[in-house]
Amino acid sequence: MRRLFAGRCRFAVVAAVLVLSGTACTERTIRPTDEPPFATGDAPVIEALVLGSELPDALEDDIKKTIDAKLNIDLRIVPCLGDACKTQLSMRLAEGNPPDLFYVDRRTLARLVKQNQLLDLSPYVDLLQPAIDFAGGGKVELPENGGKLYGLAIGDNAFQFTYWVREDWLDKLGLQPPATLDELARTARAFTFGDPDGNGKNDTYGFGGNPDQALGPIFGAFGTTYPGHFYRKNGQLVNSLTDPGMVPALAYIQSLIEAGVVDPDLLSNKTAQHEMKAFQGQVGLFYYNWPNMMNDNKVKEWQPLNPNARWVQLPSPQGPGGASYSFYDPGAASVLVMPKTLQRAPAKLDKIIRLLRYVTSPEGSRLVMYGLEGKHYTVAGNQIVPTAQMSQMKYAYLYQLVGRDELTYLKTKFPKQEPYFSFAMRQPRLEVLDSFIDPPDDYSAADAERYIKEELYKFIYGKRPLDSYGEFLATLDTEYRYEAYRQAAERQLKSLGMIR
Incomplete structure (x- = not known):
């Protein structure tokens, strides 16, 4: 169970939590009843901006049709991807036309609260109790904003990524699965120069993936993670840039590249590119998530x-700093919020609260996880039994507005893949604290992060000598004001009781 700290208090967080910034509650302007009937009055349009894609036509969307009929609403999920979500949200907020439900991180939450753009949900906390109970309860306070309720923080889905290796290539070359950094390097060399596919050609590489993900386990083996993250060691704050393991990690990665065992297109790899290289037999060890490897439709694609x-x-892999596959930021959970404009639409707000209560009820949560009983699944005793048509529900995650019971969901929907997702979930990850830190006003995170990434790739590709790493840090501290950022992090995390 992950732990977050607020002020001097500690609160357990499971899957969704209240995000607070005060203690007083104002008088309620609406009061939804505890039970149906829901289908009364007009059917308001409720828009939810959600990270994702694959939404079917409304006439074929069984989840939308069921929710709309049940609650007498017109629920419109607006899917978006990556930076497009941030751009779309920013534009709509600037235009005064925000979605009715949308997600932000903690840092954005604090900014929007200061700008008076979010609805204070404190008057409705007891009405949202079913959603809180569904997710395990708990509270995360933002003391700098005085203690009011501004949203529901949705826990991360289960970690999905691991290194994948061609076991048939290992067998052909008489190798065991690599368990340490040294063994990983030997395997990569053998896969590159040992003709593992037996075609007599020098056309394979030992290591590949997306550069923003694939190097994570290597940094983890040196006790750190990608440059630019904050975490605790022995109660003290550490930044990965100055962690003693950083330079040795960069040197190890550089050695792999100099040995010619890394996909030469590593820096330009996008998901489809590194996936296809692995599936076509060009790369024998790469970093990827289990759904894109072992879901039935993907196996049919690569087999x-x-x-x-x-x-x-x-x-x-084990290294001198231990082992860690990646990092996670417990404060970076997506926070489901509502715009302050809903203050002027109490009837719509009533429907939105009913919607959140419904999708976290036993009936509603089954709908948004599995689809329609009798069509997409049947029930045998206490077990959900998928039908052949459950594959049509690959878009259902878009409707899981307050999260889901992750392990139950995965075991039900992907029973054949349980060994793979269970394996990924067991892998250690480093807890970082970035989202708890508000940078100084004159610090440009985008500029600093761009400089860090540019220099990182120069180091690992030998374009900049590692003995100039100190000069790199000095430039970052002065020209990019990173020292001020570190000092702000130290002050704020101490005030939250998260470091000594």
């Missing part, structure tokens, strides 16, 4: 390309 390929997962 014909390499009928003899056997992909297996690897534990996070």
Whole structure:
């Protein structure tokens, strides 16, 4: 169970929590009843801006049709991807036309509260109790804003990524699955120069993936993570840039690249590119998530390309700093919020609260996880039994507005893949604290992060000598005001009781 700290108090967080910034509650302007009937009055349009894609046509969307009929609303999920979500949200807020439900991180939450753009939900906290109970309860306070309720923080879905290795190539070359950094390097060399596919050509590489993800386990083996993250060691605040393991990690990665065992297109790899290289037999060890490897439709995609390929997962490699596959930021949970404009629309707010209560009820949560009983699943005793049509519900996550019971969901929907998601969930990750830190006003995170990434790749590709790493830090501290950022982090995390 993850722990967050607020002020001097500690609160357990499971999957969704209240985000508060005060103690007083004002008098309620609406009071939804505890039970149906829901279908009364007009059917307001409720828009939810949600990270994702794959939304079907409304006439074919069984979840939307069921929710609309049940609650007498017109629920419109607006899917978006990556930075497009931030851009769309910013534009709509600036235009005074915000979605009725949308997600922000803690830092954005604090900014929007200061700008008076979010609805204070304190008067309705007891009405939202079903959603709180559904997710396990708990509270995260933002003391700098005085203690009012501004949203529901949604817990992360289960971690999905691991290294995957061609077991058939290991067998051909007489190798065991690599468990340490040294063994990983030997495996990468053998996969590159040992003709593991037996075609007599020098056309394979030992290591690949997306550069913003694939190097994570290597940094983790040196006790750190990608440059630019804050975390605790022995109660003290550490930044990965100055962690003693950083330079040795960069040197190790550089050695792999100099040895010619890394996909030469590593820096330009997008998901589809590094996936296809692995599936076509060009790369024998890469970093990827289990759904894109072992879901039935993906297996049908890559198996014909390499009928003899056997992909297996690897534990996070051991190194001088231990083992860690990646990092997670417990304060970066997406916070479901509502715009302050809803103050002027109490009838719509009533429907939105009913919507959140419904999708976290036993009936509603089943709907948004699995679809329609009798069509997408049946019930045998206490078990959900998927039908062949459950595959049509790949978009259902868009309607899980307050999260889901992750392990139950995965075991029900992907029973054959349980070994893979269970393996990924067990892998260690480093807890970082970035989202608890508000940078100084004159610090440009985008500029600093761009400079860090540019120099990182120069170091690992030998374009900049590692003995100039101190000069890199000095430039970052002065020209990019990173020292001021570190000092702000120290002050704020101490005030929250998160470091000594």
